[in-house]
Amino acid sequence: MTVFADTLFAAMAAHGDAPAIERQGATLTHGDLLRRSETRALELKGEGVGAFRPCPVLVDNSPVDLIELLAVYRADGVAVPIHRATPRARIEELVARLVPDPMLHGASTIVFTSGTTGAPKAAVLSAERQAAKLQMIRRETGWQDGRRTLLALQLTFSFGQWVTWLTLLSGGTLVFPEKLSVDAVAAVLARRDVDRLPAVPTLLRGLLDRPETAALPGWAGAVMAGGEVLPAGLGAKIRGAWPGVGIGDIYGLTETGTCDFFVDPPEYDAASGSLGRPGGDIETRIAEDGELQIRSPYGMVGYLRDPQRTAEAFDDDGYFRTGDLAQLRDDGRVTLVGRAKDLINRGGMKVAPLEVEAVLAAHPDVAGALVAGVPDPQSGEAVIAVITAAPGREPVPERVLAWAGERLERYKLPSRLKVVEALPTGATGKGDRGAVGRLFIEPV
CATH class of the missing domain: 3.40.50.12780 (ANL, N-terminal domain)
Structure with a gap:
């Protein structure tokens, strides 16, 4: 052996x-x-x-x-x-x-x-x-x-x-x-x-x-x-x-x-x-x-x-x-900004999904968040996000975005935000950003 x-x-x-x-x-x-x-x-x-x-x-x-x-x-x-x-x-x-x-x-x-x-x-x-x-x-x-x-x-x-x-x-x-x-x-x-x-x-x-x-x-x-x-x-x-x-x-x-x-x-x-x-x-x-x-x-x-x-x-x-x-960080510890391939290029400005997710998830009505970029004819890529509700809470997308706008630069704010029952995950249980865009497609 x-x-x-x-x-x-x-x-x-x-x-x-x-x-x-x-x-x-x-x-x-x-x-x-x-x-x-x-x-x-x-x-x-x-x-x-x-x-x-x-x-x-x-x-x-x-x-x-x-x-x-x-x-x-x-x-x-x-x-x-x-x-x-x-x-x-x-x-x-x-x-x-x-x-x-x-x-x-x-x-x-x-x-x-x-x-x-x-x-x-x-x-x-x-x-x-x-x-x-x-x-x-x-x-x-x-x-x-x-x-x-x-x-x-x-x-x-x-x-x-x-x-x-x-x-x-x-x-x-x-x-x-x-x-x-x-x-x-x-x-x-x-x-x-x-x-x-x-x-x-x-x-x-x-x-x-x-x-x-x-x-x-x-x-x-x-x-x-x-x-x-x-x-x-x-x-x-x-x-x-x-x-x-x-x-x-x-x-x-x-x-x-x-x-x-x-x-x-x-x-x-x-x-x-x-x-x-x-x-x-x-x-x-x-x-x-x-x-x-x-x-x-x-x-x-x-x-x-x-x-x-x-x-x-x-x-x-x-x-x-x-x-x-x-x-x-100032204390010498390493912190992740995001995956290089996940960075969103919004009109030449780089947006790290992890940063936006952390802010959205800190809202008291939100349990979790997942952020992704999708093609956009005006800016090249648009920032979109899905969130889940904290127990006993009912997040209102407009209010969550207004709250996040006090903590993020304007270009980092999602142009579309949707409340979902569960964040999409891949085979190993990790969040699947590639699936976020599909959650905005309305059934026909």
Whole structure:
């Protein structure tokens, strides 16, 4: 086995009778999970899975998915998680790209990035680096052993993967909701018997909007936000609704091995709205054009069978080009301005969606906001936005815009604002700006 598989299977053996998976009252111990994974690994070897061969695994966030992924690692294969809801034609297209390649020697996982344009890139993760990154995250977060993690993340998502493996590595329990939905996650969280909730901010907004989780005064767990920016306003709402909770935040990319910056719960109030501090061995810088760049010993090997995009992803010094625009705050912490590709050019003036979203979401009647640019014959691009209502409130677009106009330059104000029931999200649960324009199209 690779060092990554060795680490996971040794941990499961050591934690034996401790619960590893819980779902709707049913429990599997670490020993159960180990034995079932080893049995399935023997079957996979009989089917031809071998050393560093890519093996697609269809997942939909159920315990059997973990058994299948672990079995691939135990059989020395390279696990490639693909969501079951992916259209068949796209699955066939992705699988066709999974052929043996020298880049896969020493690899453990291939993660297809969730780009909004072009074919997804297949990021190849090294087994040695993946194992080392888990230990790094464990140190940086003070991840405690034997705790219960509410798994409210996609297993196709790097965030969901490392949370899963680190929980097993530390002898903890993965608590699965009935399905990956706000209502199902809220039903589990309302019991207040989990220790950690790693989640994307979009899900956290939804939980604050549910009656059973709008207030959790008796819960003393930890929220770990990631996958997208946690706005300071949303963090403040979590602090008010769940007063006993510690709030942490992480930032990283699949290509850099995830988790490059950390906002520690004790420092949350001072660091909110920023990326916090870089983790150990992580080097960062802001380029002249404002792009955040990261050099990490835990990063990907490259994009499978795509040397051109692999080369373009790094500069001559080995820094990964994140595509995120960043600034240094007065306290020395880094804050994101937005994605370079998301910047809106309104008559020559640049508008960062993140800035506008933060202002809109700070309105007392608003739970969340998503901003995008759409073609406009007069200005080149127009700024549009959708918002969701805070619990018990009914935001009036004209009043929200007037309020925002006191806090933003005029050219940054949305020309159209619409209240929607839920912000559009992509496959990993993050906000999908590309879908905002479609919400303004009236049905015929």
